[in-house]
Amino acid sequence: MIDWLNQTISLSGIITTPLEILGFLTGAICVYLNTRQNVLGWFFGIINAVLYVAVFWQVRLYADVGLQGYYFITSIYGWWLWLYGGKSHDGVVVTSTPVKLYPVFALIFVVVTLSWGFLLGRFTNASLTYADSALTIASLIAQWMMARKYLENWIIWIVADACYTAMYFYKDLHLTAILYFVFLVLAVMGYVQWKRDISAEVQGS
Numbered sequence: 001m002i003d004w005l006n007q008t009i010s011l012s013g014i015i016t017t018p019l020e021i022l023g024f025l026t027g028a029i030c031v032y033l034n035t036r037q038n039v040l041g042w043f044f045g046i047i048n049a050v051l052y053v054a055v056f057w058q059v060r061l062y063a064d065v066g067l068q069g070y071y072f073i074t075s076i077y078g079w080w081l082w083l084y085g086g087k088s089h090d091g092v093v094v095t096s097t098p099v100k101l102y103p104v105f106a107l108i109f110v111v112v113t114l115s116w117g118f119l120l121g122r123f124t125n126a127s128l129t130y131a132d133s134a135l136t137i138a139s140l141i142a143q144w145m146m147a148r149k150y151l152e153n154w155i156i157w158i159v160a161d162a163c164y165t166a167m168y169f170y171k172d173l174h175l176t177a178i179l180y181f182v183f184l185v186l187a188v189m190g191y192v193q194w195k196r197d198i199s200a201e202v203q204g205s
Contacts, residue, residue, distance in 0.1 A: 023051040024179045031183050034146065035190035037094070037197075042079035046072055059171050062126045063116060063136040070140055078147035094194045097150040105141050113137045131167060135160050151198060154191035161187055 026048040033041030049071040056064040085092040116137070117130035126132065138160045145153035161184035168177035 017055075019051060020055050020173065020175050023048060023055055024175050026051060027179050028182055028186075031186045031190075035186055035193055037082070037149075037194075039079060039082045042075045042082070045075035045078075049075065055173070055176065059173060060125060060127050061132055061171065062120060062124055063129075063132040067136045067139055071143060074143045074147050078143075081147050082149070092149045094149045094151055094197045096198065097145060097152045109134075109137050109141065127171065128167060131163075135163055135167070149194075151191070151194050154187045154194065157187040158184060158191070 026044045030041050030044035030048050033044065049068040053065055053068045056062075056068065081092050083091055113130065113134045117133040120126040120133060121129040138156055142153045142156035142160065145156070161180045164180040165177050165184065168174075168180060
């Protein structure tokens, strides 16, 4: 079974594996459902995280391996928040990110990116250490913001997904690169949809 998942195949000239294909499908479903604020998106996020641990380990993107573990945990957290969070425990609603969090996010991004990039470069054979680390930390922040339903999570995802698309093409993960381009499009859709929801809530209050 494991050997079959890792078997190299070609799809219209794109070299990939069944494992990467499953990651593509579950990832696309996850993000699409998140743009619709459908709690089942977190279920597919859990499956996607498990699949991509194996994919990224094989190409030595160790920061991304760690990121999938975080996705696994925050998917459970987000699932719970979307169902039972908020003051009335009937789920959180879309809001703008509190301004006081921005300097905290900036400090975390700079310090952890530099530290993690140095450690990966010093003690592992990881590839693209600082670029991978920067995108990883940005994704950590965006994922937590999504779980809290902060609108601006989509802005971070738009930037990160554009960079990830280029990086995965460079690493010959062509199907994953296409997936992150799909994520980029979905992130734009998510921002527009969530922004519309905030406007509707303001008008209805």
